[in-house]
Amino acid sequence: MNILSEIGESLQRGEDDRVGALVRQALEQRCEPHRILNEGLIAGMDVVGEQFRLREIFLPDVLLAARAMYTGLDLLRPLLARDGVPTAGRVVLGSVHGDLHDIGKNLVSIMLKGAGFDVMDLGNDVPAERFVDAAREHGASVIGLSALLTTTMPVMKEVVELVRARGLAGRVRVIVGGAPVSEAWAREIGADAHGYDAANAVERVRALVAARG
């Protein structure tokens, strides 16, 4: 088996130390960092995402794999930056103002990073302007909003309106998610997408980035 497939398979088993060792070995063998990322780590994480979608594995397995992914990514990050390798896209993410829950948002962040996105996590209790300012400042193409309670959902509408008011519609897309958030709510407030779970959020963000071209 080639070393990149080995990285992917170790990652699927959540073997973080082994993934670290294999990434180091691949670098020693002069394998290019972007290939280790795409054909090793991301390819492995894609399999994990698909198994999760099919309910063949469950959240704990996905997160053990994510930890292994981070171990590899930490080694590659400086090299990818040096080589100017583009990411799958940049996403600004956070739980909206008034909302302190972050477990769901964290899971979305983990899955997006696993799919090769550059995620700027603004944390929780984030005011509408901060999302839009951060997206503009860092050239993000997607803003991801998470909410736990119906009382905090209206902030999502504020963000969508602010994106339009600042003339960013079309360039910056908004995806919403969280327990009480639905596809219908996303449509009602004019958001570009709704993600019902973390794996689905990745699919939707990929589609948003692709549509933007």
Added chain:
Amino acid sequence: MRERVRWTAADSVPERAEVLSLQGMPPGAGVPPRIAALHDAALAAYLEAAEPRAIVGEISREEFAEVYRGAGRNAAATPLEAVFPRADRLALFTATVGRGLTERIRDLFERNEPALAAMLDSVASAAADRLATLLGPRYLAMAGDAGANGARVLAYSPGYCGWHVSGQRALFAFLEPGEIGVTLNPSCLMEPLKSVSGVLVAGPAGIHRFAPAFPFCAECREKPCRERIAALSGS
């Protein structure tokens, strides 16, 4: 009657199946050793950081009718409005597993331990839910009623079954649970995060039975009422 309740962390430990169901694992699914080990590690972290406590304050039916009305945002018809007027007694409650857990979970995420962080989150969530259940018999004992007359206590919470989540404001104004360290933010979110609130309704089992056929039942993902109602006839 108003009482402060403290439990040991061990008293509040939830069933493993409940924790794993919050992790999306279906009941009866085999638990591989690595997931069992993760659960054990999360449990150990929970036992170190949890500080479960609650406050329970009795309220008359008339006073509760006012609290329940809240800001007038409840669904047009709700099960609780038919349940509470038939209750023997009512008490508002707030319960929490404490602030330390939220910090511990965040810290684990930051230290790149997402699997343990998420498992601890589920343990803490299930434990917070369990506190509301533990309060039932405790309330009967506080009220000097061992349930000998067939009285049962069930907890109902704002945010469930048509009781709008903003109802927490009126609940907090009446109960003032600040002394156990629980506060409410302007969005009606309790801090610490792993907290629950509601009303304990004591009365004959029959008053708690209702058909889950309200308009909002269609959107409810878990339908926990079904299990609760089924358990009433079982016990």
